[in-house]
Amino acid sequence: MELIKLTWYVIRRRWPVILIVLVVALTGGALYNATQKSEYTASTSLFLRAPDVKTSTSAYQGDLFSRQRAQTYMNIITSDELAQSVIDKLGLSMSPSELESRVSASTVKETVIIVLSAKDSDPQEAANIANGYASVFASYVAKVENVQNDPSVPPLVTVINAASADTAVRGGYSLTMTLLVALIVALVVSALIIWFLEYFDTKPRTRRDIEEAAGAPVIATFGSDIDDPGVPSGSLTPALAEEAQRAGVAVRQRLQQVARSDDAGYEDDVDDTDGAAFALVGDRAGVGAVQAGYAMAEGIAASGASVSLLTLGAYVADVPADSGSSVTLLSLPTAFSDEATIRESLEQLRSKTDYVVVASSSAVTSVESEVALSLSDAFVLCVAPGQSTSVGIREAVRVSDGIHKPMLGVVVTHAVQTPTVSGVYV
Template identity: 30%
Template sequence: MELRDYLRIIRQQWLLIASCVLVAIAAASVFTLRATPQYQSTAALFISTPQSDGSAAYQGSLFSQQRVASYADLIKGKQIAQRVVDKLGLDESAGALASRVSASVVKDTVILNVTVQDSQPQRAQKLAEAIAQEFTVFVSELETTPGSENAPIKATIVDPATVPVSAVSPRPLSSLALAIGLGLIVGVGLAVLREMLDNTVKNTDTLREVSGAANLGSIFYDGKAAARPLVTQLDSHAPRAEAFRVLRTNLQFIDVDSDSKVFIMTSPLPGDGKSTTAVNLAITLAQAGQRTLLIEGDLRRPKTSEYLGLESKVGLTTVLIGKIDLDDVIQPWGDDGLHVISSGAIPPNPAELLQSRQMETVLDRLRRHYDVILIDAPPLLPVADAAVLARQADGAILVVRHGKTTKDQVVAAADRLHSVDAELLGTVFNRTPSKGNTGYGYGYGYGYAPSDDADILADASFTRSKRRAAPADSGQLPAAKPAPEMVAPAHDAVVGDHHIPSRSELGLDGDAAPSAPRAPRRTGQFEQVPTHLQESRDRTRRPQPPTEAASNAPAGPVDRDLQAAGPRGARTGRRSVGDFLSQDPGE
C-alpha cells in the first residue's frame, strides 16, 4: 500500500479512528480520577574511603565507584526495609516497603540516590530519611573486617530527604497525550485491517474490474430519497437529477445502430436500488423526448407502480395469460409521455411466464412503437427471472450499491448473465458518497444552478428600459426586440402527436389566414414576463386578414396535413395508447 492509500483509508475511516481516540481518552480520564496521588522523596549518599595521600585517594575513588553499583541493589533490598519497619514501627511488611524503594547512581560518580514513594508526602520523607540512615550503619557493619575498628569505606548523607510538594502520579497531561497517541495507533491499525478485510465495492475502478463492464453512471446518496424517490420531486439542478441525466447520455452510446432498445435493470441482491434507478431513468429518458416504456418485470416484489402511484392489479401478467389486450394495460404517467406497464397480479410461476413465447411476442410488438424499453427485473442471485429476461432483451444494466454489494456478488451476477448468453451492457454505481474517490463531478449541481428566474427577468427588463431611455448621441444602440417565436413557444410536443405547425400558426406570415385559437400552454419555467414583452406577444398573436394571394396559393404537404387534421384548437388532446400502438411503425 502506498501513502495515498493510507490517507484515503484515514479519510474514509475517520469515524472509527476518532472513536478509538475518544475511548482511549475516556479510559485515561477514568484512571486519572480514580488513581491515588503518589509522592516521592529522595535522599543522596556519598560513598568514600578515608585515605588521604594522592595515590591512595585515587585507588580509594576507584574502589568506591566499584562498590556504589552494588550498594544500589542492597539499599532497596528487604534487609534495609526490615530495619526501617522495626525502627518506625510500621504496620506493613518489609517486602511491601521494598517495592516502593528505588535507587540510582549518578554516572561516573560515587553518589547514590535513594527514592521512596508513598501516598502521603510526610510519610515519604520519613521513609527516605530512615532508609538513608539505616544504610550508612549497614555499610559500616558490612565493610568492617573482623579485628578492625574502622571500615575501609563509608556512606555519608549529603542531601537529606525533603517533603515533596506535588504528586508524581497521576499526571493528567501526560496521561492525555499518551491516550491520544495510543488511540491513534489503535484506530489507524483497525482502519487498515478493516479496509483489507472489506470485500465491498467502494470505487468505480474496482467495479469496472470485477464486473468486466463499463460504469454508465454514479447516483449520489440522498438522505431524503426515501421521502422523495423521484427526480420530478427534486430541483432540476439537484445533483441526483443531474446524475440521471449523465446516465441517460451514456446510455445513448449503447447499441447506437438500433432504433429500439430493450434493457433490463437488475442488481445482485434486493435493496441495491434497481427499482428507483429504473423509474428515474425512464422519467429522464421521457423528458428528453424519447418514446419510453417502463415495464414492471419484477413479478415477486413489484415496486414501480407503488413509486409512480399507478394501478397494479392489471398489467403484464394479465396480458401474458391472455385475459386482456396489450393496448389496455399501458398507463401514461406525467406530462413527458412516459408509458408504464405495471406487474399485474403476482403469479405462482414468474419465471415460466417471463420465458414464455407470449413474452417474446409482447416485446417484439412494443419494439415497433418505442425508442427505449426499460424492464425492472428481479435481482439476479436469488431467482432466475432476471437472467431469463436478459436473454430476450438487448442486455442488462447492473445496479451496484456502494459499500454494501461485495465483489463476489458482482462477479456471481455477471457470471449468471454470461451463463445464459446475455450481455452485461454496463453498471450503475448507486448511493455513492458526494465526496470521495468513487468518481468525479460530485456536487456539480451545488453552486452551479442559475439564479432566480424572477431576478433574471427583472434585471433584463431594467437593462432594456435603460437602453430605450438613452439619448441618441450616447453611442448606445437601442435594444433589439425578441422574435415572437422566442417569446412564446409555438406548440408543446407530446408523445404520439406528430402535428407540425405551419407558418400561419406560428404567426410569422402577416398575409396568412388566421389560425384557430391555441390551447392554453403549460406553465413554463419563466412566468414573470415584462410588460413590453407581453405587448409584443399580443401583437404577434393578433389575427391578420388573409390576402388573395395567400388564399389562392397551393397547399404544401404540411398544410395538407393540417387541413386533414383540422384546426389545432379543435383537437382535444393526445391520442389514446391503443391508437398509438395500432399505428403503422413507419408513420
C-alpha cells in the same frame, strides 16, 4: 501529489474508523491514568567519609577505599537486620522483605555519595522511610565496621541531604504523556485498520473499477437527485433528463445491435426492434434499479418511442396525468406474482409498446430477477459505487451468461435508498 489526494480521499471515507479508535484510545488512556496506583519516591543522600589520612598517598588510598566501600554499602541496605531496625524505629506494620522491596540505593558517579530512595503511595511515608534508613544506616555501618567502641573515630556515613515529602517524585506517567502515547497508538491502529479494510475492500468505487468488474461500459451515471425510491415524480430534473436521454440512446443502439445479431429474425430496420425488452437489475438488493429504470424509460421515450416500465418487488406510484410522461407504469409485487403472471404481463406490454423496461429491486440472483432476465432480450446492470461489490457484479454477469442474455451496459446510480425488513425498496 496523487498519493496525498488518494490518502485524503481514503481518510474522508474512513474517518469514522479514525474517530472511533481515537475516542477509545484516549478514553482508555485517561481511565488508565486515573486508576493507576500513585507511587512517590523520596531520596536522601549519604556521604562516605574516608579514613583519617596524613599524606597525599594515603588520601588517594582513602578515597579509593570509600568508593569501593560504597558498592558494599549499597548491598548492606537490603539487609534484613537493617530493615528490621527501620521498622522498629518508625513503628511500621510490614515485614523486612516488604520494606526492602520499597528501598533502593545508587551511587553518584565518580563520588563517594550514596543516594538512598524509598517508594510509597504516601509521599510523606516515603520520606519517613528514606530518612529512617539514613538515621540507622550510620550506626549499622559502624557496627559492621567495628568502630563503634572507639569514640574518637567519627562515623563513616553522614547524611548530607534528608528526604522530604515536598521533593518526593510521583511515579508512573503523567496524564499528558499517557494521552500522547494513546494518541500515537490510536493513529497507528487506525492506519492498520484502514489498510486492512482497503486491502480487502471488494467494492468498486471508480468508473474503471466498475467497467473492469462488469466487462461492459458505463452508459449512464445518475446522481443522488434520483432520491425517491420506486416513486417516479413524473418529471426529471434537467441534468437527470439529459443523462437519461443519453442512456436511452445508448440502450436503443445496443438493442439494435443485439437485434441484428439475434437468431429471432430481427432486421436492420429500427422499427423491427419494436417490442424489445431489457431488464434492469442490480448486483445486490437496493442499488436503485427502479429509480434508474424509470429515468432510462423516460430517456427512451424522449426519442419518440413508447415505453413501458414493469417493476418487480417495488411499488411505483402512478405518474400524474398532466406530467407529460409517455411511460406506461406497471408494478408487480413479487409476493403475489409467479412466473406465469410476470410472463403474461410482460407479453401484454411488449405487444402495446416499442420497448419494455423491466426493473427489479432485489438482487440479480433472486427468482424475480432471473425471471425478468429470462423473459427479456438483454439486460442492463445497475451498480451503486461503495455498495455493490465486485463479486456481486461478476455473479450478475455469470448469471446472464448462463441464460445467454447480452449485457447492454452498466448504469451507475447514487440513489438514496430506504430498505424495508423484507429487503425491497418502497
